[in-house]
Amino acid sequence: MRLLAATALALYSLTGWAQGWPFYGGNSGGTHYSAAAQIDRNNVDQLEVAWIHRSGDSKLPDHLLQKTSGQSTPILLPPEAGASLVYCSALNKVMALDPGSGAQRWAHDPKINVQTERPLRCRGVSYYEEKRVTPGEHCRHRIFTITYDRRLIALDALDGKRCKDFGNKGEVGQFGNDMSTDYISNSSPPVAAAGLIIAGSAVIDFHYAKAPRGTVQAFDSLTGKLTWSFDPVAGLKNSGGANVWAPMSIDENLNLLYLPTSAASPDYYGVNRPGDNGYANSVVALDLQSGEVRWHFQHVRHDLWDYDSPAQPILFDWKKNGASIPALAQPTKQGFVFVLDRRTGESLWEITEQPVPPSQIPGEMAATTQPKPIAPPPLLDTFLTPDQAWGLTPWDRGQCAKKLKELDSLGLFTPLSEKLTLLLPGSLGGANWGGGAVLADSGILILNINTAPFTGQLIATASIPPPEAGGDHPTSGQRFQVPMKGTPYTVELGTLVSSLGIPCSAPPWGKLMAVDLVKGKILWEAALGSVHEMGPFPLPFHIEWGTPNLGGGIATAGGLFFIGATMDRQLRAFDVSNGETLWRYTLPVDAAATPMTYTYRGRQYLVINAGGHFMFNREQSDYLFAFALPEN
Amino acid sequence: MTYIDKTGIIASALSEVIMMRKLAPLFCLLAMTAQAVQLQVSDPEGNPIPQAMVTRTPLDTPTPDLSDDGYAPDGITNTAAVTVTRFTNTQGQVDIAREGKYSYRVRAQGFKDNYSNSAVGNLKLSPMNSQELIASYPSNVWLSQLAFGGDHALKEVFQLNCSFCHQQASPFMRNERTVEQWVSVIERMNTYGARLPEDDIQPVAELLQKEYRGLRENPEQVPAPRRWETHLAAIEMTEWPIGDGFSQMHDFLLHPNGFVYVGDNLFDRLYEIDPKTGEYTVYKVPHEEDARVGGILGNRFTLFPKMQNYMGVHSFAYSKKDGNIFITPSLQQALLEFDVTTKKFITHEMSAGLYPHTIRTDEQDRIWFTLALSSQVAMFDRESAEFTLYDLPARGIQEWLVLKALPALFLLDPEDRPLPSADRDSTGLPMPYGIDVAPDGGIWVARLYANDLAHIEPDTGEITMIDFPYSGPRRLRADANGNIWIVAFQNSLLVKYDPISKDFTDYELPVINELPYALNVDRDRGTVWVNGNQSDTIMSFDIATEGWKVFPMPRQRFFTRDIEISEQDGAVYTTNSHFPTWQSEGATPTLLRITPLAD
Known part of the structure; x- marks a missing residue:
């Protein structure tokens, strides 16, 4: 009976499309889907602001606020854990709110070290019921959060106080916490299951040949004792990275943990890391209890493009010809969606070995082929010829054609x-950390992608003066140089834009797509975002050409897909059947976060963190918006 | 699951010895055979796998000097990592192992490739599953099932324009794409040199999207490729990897001095290969200081990271008088001569004629070559150092006007030169393509787009045009009896033309939906060798018996355009000329030789 109950619970956590939102990605398989249907196609245009919460980050000094990026997706705790809505600020303050009013119930500030050049962010927290603690005792219901400065903290879900039985006064140091956050930090929430709390890291992997290793660690959820660790670049002594910065997924029935691993360091040069780089750029399935590798699927061999696994592996059932296969969908930056049998890692679509061009860099042995699923189709056209150059006028179009x-x-x-x-x-992708949503058991994936072209080159470091500090991705039209220390080269990256700052490819520059993972085809696509605020001055009307976007979306049984992510401060609702925009709301700042939804006391709420776009040089702030239909 | 088991082969040899004890005269021979056979290839049940392809690749080769933008500098000699391929006999046995550090790949139809550093003992191959099996099929069997909605003419147009560089239904191509993505691919290919008519782009994109998906969802419709046959156990294939993934080894020449000369069409380099040692020396073809990449045709490949085709090294022939090699530089108005003694190039400038294409020499030491764009044939008289141009007739007034306007058009910068949009009736120009000298000295020419043949009487200059009742005559060759053999590209046919009876006879190729690019005739042995490019094969046709033999190539996506035959031993040479080369298995172009094994 207990086994049955456990299985039922596991099934519920994985595929039970409840009206709550107990996990970062909706469930432990990251489907970004809710069975809530109170808000639907017919009434979505009546949504109104139910409440607004401010984390307080907007009161930070400007120099700190400018480094923040509110990217948190709250979770809703079950009633026995207090039924609070819990999220974190960019400075890792954890807050529990009343889901109906947004009133703050408790907060915990871990007071992180903010001496960093990197953007501060916290995408969410995790909840776990620690059944080794007697019901009613403190910290039976736990919130786990990882701080930017690499501390794993356990809090009581009911009062926000630290769990004293966990580590040292409620916290344990994470791999790399003895290093500067300019080398290693954190972005995604940890995952919890089977008495373990498991965490990845955000490694600065493009500055250094030997970046910190991307070690994943599992700790006892009660004591904080390290149980196992996994080094995805074991054997590559002159490299690092391959870390797991995107959210992980868990299938407790299969006792498997799915890691979306990133590139080995440095991103754009691989002479120091010959070979395929095994577990990098992969989905790696680990035995949940032991951390042993059960299978892995590498989607980029010997990465030279920063094509990390950017998104949470999405667990769903692949139903075809009467059979139901436990499956996993992995959106990628390179614009493919891989669909795997999550028991074995075998692709459910034939993988074709795509021959690819060789490198011209001395000593660089690029892979001769890269895997490509024979279906679904690529999410974007990866060629851009001079004939296809785009511009607002013949002048800037000609400029782009010349550049191309x-x-x-x-x-x-x-x-x-x-x-x-x-x-x-x-x-930037292709797909990125927003991932996608799978509609119930349909096998239809809806996701947002970027399409704007970048350019890059390697420059002998000895031939140029030391560059100023750059960023991660040239998202705002800038060019920057990053010395790859430990290699002979500096990488220069930039967006391919005309003098008007407009991408040289035809719009849309960001789009939303519906992909049938079972039939292997694209159902529809729609521009995502308006460019009316991207020029030197804002325009009073929308121009829906799509914008670069970061953050994800969610789907509901009401036939809706909600997403912010764009550079136009909009939160939108799309019709999942055809991509038509049914509703939009102008937020004070951009919402580079994935929204969530839940039903509380009979009312469905839609919640999104609007904190601005650090990466896009857009204004920052600290809003958490909740929307609902008018009462009555 | 694969494993090596030496005991099996020993037991097998012992039982042979016992059985043969009474056959004393044969004993020694059999014992020698048993001793020589080192690898036994079997399926999981232990049944021998005949015609398994075993390739030996050396692991220790000298580091080449590739310091000239990834290539050997002019005049530098390097050593190629020469690979050798043999096939198992009917008992599944092959002698391939050699002393030294080698990697061995074993490939058999229906089984997973096996890689090992050893090729002795027993090797069991694992069968492919059904998905792997169908995925392993070469392009031609997939292509055969593209019906283009029953529009046969559209399929021919597609094959003509889209299959002269790469395999059309390789795994790379048959991936799922949206219609818009297919349109984008086709439009890009049209900028590279394809001429798919504008009106056909959208229908072709829709059909490719629909029919590839249909095949993917119904893979049982894809027929199995032709089985590899027993004659393969009697041959050996040798490959010399040269150049890199950006190169394109187009035509080549088997020279009486023992070297093989291969042209890198995209990098203006001549590779002089010594097949005995594996050493090769690279000679860079010089160009004028003000020459541009792409020559007078202009650079169609501006997006490519590397491209040095100022001249465009295309086709080769040697002088029977002094052995000097003549090369058509397709991107210039010129003829190249390579002095095989001094290793220097001589450029013979021409005052007219566009796109020097295929080249042959005759017994009078005259150099004959087609001028594909200007629809002419050129003859270079070495004694007078003068060119004579023969105008092949236009098919109508409009074509005549276009041909006459070409010299004026070529006064314009390539960037500003108008390019008329293609349609099905006017794919551009008649395009004289292949050329050969018959035993009687007559010159024969095939015009690819005009679907006709030209005969030139060299002493009188008289030109006779002959309708070719098939589609796509690319290259042709004459046999010892003066018959002309032609490939019909879009029709997948080998065609014979008898100049006496004026009859055409066609022969179906032994593999389905192959699109033959070229051919050569072994006049001494009465064999026609046909280039394959979609089926990973080349094919031989015995003129007397009208029987075919098929030779599978050792790399997937092996696209051949030229064949040369050794007069001494009948060894056959070809090159892997897939474009782009990196889409070919191994990502390196190779010169390949097929040699009969000694009995």
């Missing part, structure tokens, strides 16, 4: 050389 003519480009997986090379998609 001078670029090297052999399509996807063209390695960077000492000449300027087209990167399409660039390191």
Whole structure:
């Protein structure tokens, strides 16, 4: 009976499309789907603000606020854990709110070290019922959060106080917490299951050949004792990274933990890490209890493009010809969606070995082929020829055509050389950390992607003066240089734009797509975002050409897909059947976070963190908005 | 699951010895055979796998000097990592192992590839599952099932324009794409040199999207490729990897001095290969200082990271008088001569004629080559150092006007030169393509787009045009009896033309939906060798018996355009000329030789 109950619970956590939101991705398989249907196609235009919560980050000094990026997706705790809505601020303050009013019930500030050049962020927290603690005792219901400065903290879900039985006064140091946050930090929430709390890391992997290793650690959820760890670059002594910065997924029935691993360091040069780089750029399935590798699927071999696994592996049932296969969908930056049998890692679509161009960098042995699923189709066209250059006027179109003519480009997986090379998609994707939503048991995935072209080249470091500090992705039209210490090269990256700052490819520059993972085809696509605020001055009307976007969306049984993510401060609702925009709301700042929804006391709420776009140089703030239909 | 078991082969040899004890005269021979056979390839049940392809690749080769933008500098000699391929006999046995550090790949139809550093003992191959099996099929069997909605003419247009560089239904191509993505691919290919008519782009994109998906969902519709046959156990294939993934080894020449000369069409380099040692020396073709990449045709590949085709090294022939090699530089108005003694190039400038294409020499030491764009044939007289141009007739007034306007058009910068949009009736120009000299000295030419043949009487200059009742005559060759053999590209046919009876006879190729690019005739042995490019094969046709033999290539996506035959031993040479080369298995172009094994 207990086994049955446990199985039922596991099934519920994985596929039970409840009207709550107990996990970062909706459930432990990250489907971003809710069975809530009170808000539907017919009434979504009546949504109104139910309440607003401010984390307080907006009161930070400007120099700190400018480094923040509110990217948190709250979770809703079950009634026995207090039924609070819990989220974290960019500075890792954890807050529990009344789901109906947004009133703050408790808060915990871990007071992180903010001496960093990197953006501060916290995408969410995790909840776990620690059944080794007697019901009613403190910390039976736990909130786990990882701080930017690499501390794993356990809090009581009911009062926000630290769990004293966990580590040292409620916290344990994470791998790399003895290093600067300019080397290693954190972004995604940890995952909890089977008495373990498991965490990845955010590694600065493009500055250093030997970046910190991407070690994943599992700790006892009661005591904080390290149970196992996994180094995805074991054997690569001159490299690092391959860390897991996107959220992980868990299938407790299969006792498997799914890691979306990133590139080995450095991102754009691999002479120091010959070979395929095994577990990097992969989905790695680990035995939940032991951390042993059960299978792995590498979607980029010997990465030279920063094509990390950017999104949470989405667990769903692949139903075809009367059979139901436990499956996993992995959206990728390079614009493919891989669909795997999550028991074995075998692709459910034939994988074709796509021959790819060789590298011209001395000593660089690029992989000769890269895996490509024979279906679904690529999410974007990865070629851009001079004939396809786009511009508002013949003048800027001509500029773009000239630039494209001078670029090297052999399509996807063209390695960077000492000449300027087209990167399409660039390191922003394709898909990114927003992932996607799978509609109930339909096998239909809806996700947002970027399409704007980047360019890059490798420059001999000895030939140029030391560059100023750059960013991760050239998202705002800038170009920057990043010395890859430990290699002979500096990588220069930029967006491919005309003098008007407009991408050289035809719009849309961000889009929303519905992909049938079972039939292997694209059902529809729609521009995502308006460019009316991207110019030197805002326009009073929307121009729906799509914008670069970060953050994800969610789908509901009401036939809706909600998403912010764009550079136009909009929160939108799309019709899942055809991509039509049914509703939008103008937020004070951009919402680079994934929304969530829940039903509380009979009322469905839609909640999104609007904190601005650090990466897009957009205004920052600290809003958490809740929307609902008018009462009565 | 694969494993090596030496005991099996020993037991097998012992039982042979016992059985043969009474056959004393044969004993020694059999014992020698048993001793020589080192690898036994079997299926999981232990049944021998005949015609398993075993390739030996050296692991220790000298580091080449590739310091000239990834290539050997002019005049530098390197050593290629020469691979050798043999096939198992009917007992599943092959002698391939050698002393030294080698990697061995074993490939058999229906089984998973096996890689090992050893090729002795027993090896069991694991069968492919059904998905792997169908995925392993070469392009031609997939292509055969693209019906283009029953529009046969559209399929021919598609194959003509889209299959002369790469395999059309390779795994790379048959991936799921949206219609818009297919349109984008086709439009890009049209900028690279394809001429798919504008009106056909959208229908072709829709059909490719629909029919590839249909095949993917119903893979049982894809027929199995032709089985590899027993004659393969009697041959050996040798490959010399040269150049890199950006190269394109187009035509080549088997020279009486023992070297093989291969042209890298995209990098203006001549590779002089010594097949005995594996050493090769690279000679860079010089160009004028003000020459541009792409020559007078202009650079169609501006997006490519590397491209040095100022001249465009295309086709080769040697002088029977002094052995010098003549090369058509397709991107210039010129003829190249390579002095095989001094290793220097001589450029013979021409005052007219566009796109020097295929080249042959005759017994009078005259150099004959087609001028594909200007619809002419050129003859270079070495004694007078003068060119004579023969105008092949236009098919109508409009074509005549276009041909006459070409010299004026070529006064314009390539960037500003108008390019008329293609349609099905006017794919551009008649395109004289292949050329050969018959035993009687007559010159024969095939015009690819005009679907006709030209005969030139060299002494009188008289030109006779002959309708070719098939589609896509690319290259042709004459046999010892003066018959002309032609490939019909879009029709997947080998065609014979008898100049006396004026009859055409067609022969179906032994593999389905192959699109033959070229051919050569072994006049001494009465064999026609046909280039495959979609089926990973080349094919031989015995003229007397009209029987075919098929030779599978050792790398997938092996696209061949030229064949040369050794007069001494009948060894056959070809090159892997897939474009782009990196889409071919191994990502490196190779020169390949097929040699009969000694009995």
